Amino acid sequence: MARRKATQPIQEFPLIRQLQHRHERRSPSVITGIGDDAAVVSIAAADWVILTTDLLTEGIHFDLATASLSAIGYKAAMANLSDVAAMGASPRFLLVSIAIPSSLRTTDILALYDGLMTACRPYNVRLVGGDTSASQHGLFLSITLLGTTERKKVLLRKGARIGDSLYVTGTLGDSLAGLQLLSNSHAQGTGTSRLRPADQKFLINRHLRPTARVREGQWLNQTGVVTSAIDVSDGLSGDLRHICNASHVGAEIDVSCLPLSPACQAYGTSTKQDPVVLALAGGEDYELLFTVPEIHRARLERTASQHNFSLTRIGHICAAPLGIHRRLGNGRRKPLPVMSYEHFRTPS
């Protein structure tokens, strides 16, 4: 277990000082930030602590040939912000670790952190620590985000009950359409040239600069009527299964109700793809999927519209033995397979 010396041009301590200067902000809740053996933070006595972490690896989660360092940082932070949003909590403190290959320079690393902190800034998240290291092969990025929520006020995957309505925020499928546009797999001769530039821009932006539904999650938590919640990071069909497994229930999705943006619909038309499939399979939308008892539907929808939050009822929870299925336009039901991405295997 020898520690081999690296011959990197990046020096660890000067880099840390630069990051500290750029991104460390005073806060009464940060007792000690970057620069001691550990960070020390203070949370309210009435709060619980929310912890989420992601490890992103070059060649698996991102490709330096197609994504900027800033975009990688932004999306990495957003994935973690979205996890905290799905718990109905407030994101508070960030730890960032990076293993840096010799091909990268200090300016690249600063761009990565700029992307990270751009994503975090609207929520006043504080960078309080992390680790930097050399990497012999590729860039690795590990993010840990600590959030807080009032004790006993938290949205979990478990808790959905038979008869609950199933809701989703925003629109689905945009990120996958944006990814396809970026990777150009449908660009040649399949009609994306007929897609308006504004639609293209919208979809690509939804892929590169998604928005975690932090405010929506906090609001849903405060209503006290949400019985389960998850963020749509792997795709609706997969994430719905997580809710069903955790809650020991089944679900029925009405595919005609899935919220589709005009841009995603136009993209589907121009590429001869069913946008419903994009909505069911597409990950990284970072919308919230949640359940609410029937009795609270009307009030939820009314207050959502007062807050200007976009919610769509897309189905309901049924008994576990009924499984997870979709109701088609003609009223027929079909099982809903997982069409999402799982890191270690191809989609089933």
Next chain:
Amino acid sequence: MARRKATQPIQEFPLIRQLQHRHERRSPSVITGIGDDAAVVSIAAADWVILTTDLLTEGIHFDLATASLSAIGYKAAMANLSDVAAMGASPRFLLVSIAIPSSLRTTDILALYDGLMTACRPYNVRLVGGDTSASQHGLFLSITLLGTTERKKVLLRKGARIGDSLYVTGTLGDSLAGLQLLSNSHAQGTGTSRLRPADQKFLINRHLRPTARVREGQWLNQTGVVTSAIDVSDGLSGDLRHICNASHVGAEIDVSCLPLSPACQAYGTSTKQDPVVLALAGGEDYELLFTVPEIHRARLERTASQHNFSLTRIGHICAAPLGIHRRLGNGRRKPLPVMSYEHFRTPS
């Protein structure tokens, strides 16, 4: 930023379920552990939160050719436990992320986690989450440890004052000697064959199975007389500099006082190395280095011996302009250069 599919033999969700089964333990403080969007933990209203994280990369921090997966896990946990110990805090909750190359099998990953949790078990640390991913190149391991300490009771690097005594727990240099024995760099014709097997075993064990000084850190914190503290992870000469920089002071080390184990002394003799140099340069001892005002020395030493804690006074804090120096056996002073390891450059 496409998510490429990996063709790994390890499946993410079954692996997570196995890890959950082996290592997840109920605790009233863990509201939600592995398996939701984030973990939810409860800490006492009177506590502060301590956060530390490390990213370990194959080829830089460990070598799969010479270290077992279990040993890698054990040491990774211990480095983080030691950071929490240096703050005088209690380690509580662990997040572990791994990026797994295709060369590794599920049993390897289970061994890694077994090593991690073996290190954590004495302190009742709970595994509450993490992330698993494929890696195209090499094993990457990211650990985040959350600790707690009573509000306003924390040991920091800053706070050492002129005249304070400088103490260290345990003995220094053993881990470096153990590393040298393992890497065999001094084995050929330089006399390690004259080293008793028991000494060899002791030193190698101190390298592969170090002990974080968690109990000592908590006790030092409780005494209320410690003005600064750090763990010796990069080597005494480097870690002392961190205390001096953070506290804006200088220091004088009396090299004749450095605590050396009999095994380290015997190793120095047999390899014709000055064990003092091993003690000053050797990282990963995970002992605690701390300062105490002169007025509290006698009481500290008395209660340490009551608790059976090994402490050695190795010098004192002086004014910043005097810098950091060592007092040699003949009473002369010489500047003490950093002899420690820094990840991005060769030692200066």
